[in-house]
Amino acid sequence: xxxxxxxxxxxxxxxxxxxxxxxxxxxxxxxxxxxxxxxxxxxxxxxxxxxxxxxxxxxxxxxxxxxxxxxxxxxxxxxxxxxxxxxxxxxxxxxxxxxxxxxxxxxxxxxxxxxxxxxxxxxxxxxxxxxxxxxxxxx
Numbered sequence: 001x002x003x004x005x006x007x008x009x010x011x012x013x014x015x016x017x018x019x020x021x022x023x024x025x026x027x028x029x030x031x032x033x034x035x036x037x038x039x040x041x042x043x044x045x046x047x048x049x050x051x052x053x054x055x056x057x058x059x060x061x062x063x064x065x066x067x068x069x070x071x072x073x074x075x076x077x078x079x080x081x082x083x084x085x086x087x088x089x090x091x092x093x094x095x096x097x098x099x100x101x102x103x104x105x106x107x108x109x110x111x112x113x114x115x116x117x118x119x120x121x122x123x124x125x126x127x128x129x130x131x132x133x134x135x136x137x138x139x
Contacts, residue, residue, distance in 0.1 A: 006058055006136065009051045010134050016044040016051075017127055024120045028059040032112045041119055042102050047126055049099040052092070055134060071086070084133050091126035 023037050031037050049071055056074030060066055063081060068074035075092045078084045084092075098118065 006055050006134070010131060013048050013051050014131055015125060017046050017124060020119060021124060024116060024124070028080050028113065028116050031116050038112060039116070041115070045095060045119065045123065046099050048056050048102060052127070052130060054058050059137065071092055073119070078133075081126070084130065088126060088129055088133075091122055092130060095123045095126065099121075100121075 004031050023041055026032045026034075026037070027054065053068075053071045053074045056078055057068050060068055060074065060077045060081070064077070066077075068077050075089045075096070076131070079086050090138050096117070
């Protein structure tokens with residue numbers, strides 16, 4: 001995967017982040033009562049994790065000649081390569097765990113409050129920081 005494709009995926013994550021930011025700008029009570037907002041944020045989170053994993057895999061392959069074994073592993077490789085910090089990696093891996101829970105329905109009754117707070121307070125800032133790191137490392 002060339003840098004042009006990586007840059008396109010970075011742009012896609014940026015767009016997804018912008019949408020989630022708008023959708024979570026409402027008060028929690030509105031969010032909790034609006035199934036389309038919840039489902040839209042869930043889907044965008046899934047897409048962000050998948051796009052980031054694609055980007056990570058491409059960078060690891062380009063620079064290390066290896067392919068990460070999982071989404072989690074792809075973020076851990078970025079730490080090893082000095083692209084992101086360990087603390088950012090932990091936050092991004094938390095988003096992977098949430099994505100896996102959503103996709104594989106590990107938690108049938110996801111706590112909407114916890115999801116809303118995680119998106120706003122953890123994942124939006126983490127993916128914004130991730131995008132900065134990707135922009136610096138793909139030019």
